[in-house]
Amino acid sequence: MTSFVLRRLLLFVPTLWVIATLTFFLVRLAPGGPFNAERDIPKAAREQLMRQYGLDRPLGEQYVTFLAHAVKLDFGPSYKFPTRQVREIIAEGFRVSAELGGWALLVAVLLGVPIGVIAALRQNSALDAAAMAAALAGVSVPNFVLGPLLVLVFSLTLYWLPPALWQGPESRVLPVLTLATAYVAYVARLTRAGMLEVLRQDFIRTARAKGLPERRVVFQHALKLGVLPVVSYLGPAAAGLIMGSLVVEQIFAVPGLGRYLVNGAFNRDYTLVMGVVLFYAGFLMALNLLVDLAYAWLDPRVELR
């Protein structure tokens, strides 16, 4: 167990190194520099800027410096906003994005699992069909279509909720809902499939034969294994939520990390983009490790090696 965790942690290093290298050279080899956008910049001033950011150094030296600082999570100052460190921007933006993503994940699990369990228990009933049709629709409507529609209904027609910004609890509702809907649907489908698989198995028949009440059969015996597909889906779900947050933060003007990334991409803010990408890659790898551990804890048949 401990050795499993250690070995996985050791794998982080080469993976992150490859991603960092890839990102670094992709950025440096791209045509056009970060200071080419402003047209009226005098030559001397540009040279001064290049010197300040170390861009006048040989590429190899830049690369080594970049790696040495990246290890300390220090990506230097933002190119676009030189007074701000990328590290600060990440810390500030991630706090907001994590709240948004965390709520969305919670909503996805707390709504999706019960829907899936009910659908599985009433397999082939009208309720099951309706739930699964709704789930399919939920999966198929992209969040950037859903978001504007929710705003149209709840903000512009009914006046129940604010259409944008990140102030006060009611401003959280629409962004979280927009982000979570597809995952509610997906989790419901996974739970249903998992439960149907488990409810067919022998140990469930044994439990029923022993005369256990149905409630205990379902909730104590079946559910623990039935939600396993959901647990292993949490890793990809987190990656998807991060991607979704790019759009949702744009729609609702949420000052999260996704918004900084998209704006950084437009501004060719090299240091910011590299910092955010590396940060998210590391974050997702750590999360996937946690998911694997949770999986092993839930399913005693799995042995971590």
Add this chain to the structure above:
Amino acid sequence: MSALPLTRPAVEPETAPGPPASLWSDAWRRLERNRVAVAAAFFLAFVSLLALLAPWLPGLADPAAQDLRLGATWPSAAHWFGTDELGRDAFARVVYGGRISLLVGLVGTLVSLVIGVSWGAVAGYAGGKLDELMMRVVDVLYALPNIFLVILLLVFFSRSLLMLFVALGLVQWLTMARIVRGQVLSLKHQTFVEAARALGATDRSIIFRHIVPNTLGPVIVYTTLTVPAVILQEAFLSFLGLGVQPPAASWGTLVSDGARVLALFPWLVLFPGLALSLTLLAFNFLGDGLRDALDPQDRRESA
């Protein structure tokens, strides 16, 4: 009309005389019986035809023709989906947007198909160190959410349509490579491969003539599911302003433009959004149907 087996004459024998059904005709029969998948296929054929023939459709307005005096109007008999702020016919814009969205979906999928199948087949067939190395590359790329790679490629290189094809294809091949590799691993020790090798076939022809064709079932299924994934990613990027650049407009661009004037002209979000969502839904239904038809053993519902 129900197509349930019960409605057939009961005298039909279990093993009909005549040549045995091949995998493909068998799969076709199963697919035909899946009414949802058939409906999805018809819908997609209709949308594709509309997009393909758009420039020659009589009565379809020019999507770029402006009528500033008309401005934005609600859907009407003259303009089925209404008009936008510049008086452009929204229906024509959606049809032409479909051209771009479907084109990006197909080309991006093709790029990913070529890379994924070759990569997976070579890795699986070679085995050993090369296999390990190639799959480690896939693992590393998996760790990075592919949208980041696309954004990096699009931002630091040009934002052309060609770059979009390449970028979307470059990030979509990973799962395909894994699927094909798994198939190849189980195929490469079978007797027909031994026979081909005994006859002196080269590695290259064994891989691409004998092994790859036998992986077609799962590849077709996964390809059908890749198309909507690429279309969705393109729409996503266009929504952020990183995808298709004006004057060209995909469904994602249209939703993005519409979202800006949502309070005033809601129909400008509604119709392109609907077109996009229905198309994605149809591709997913068709993919599910194909999976059931081509791989009857695998009846587990994978969402």
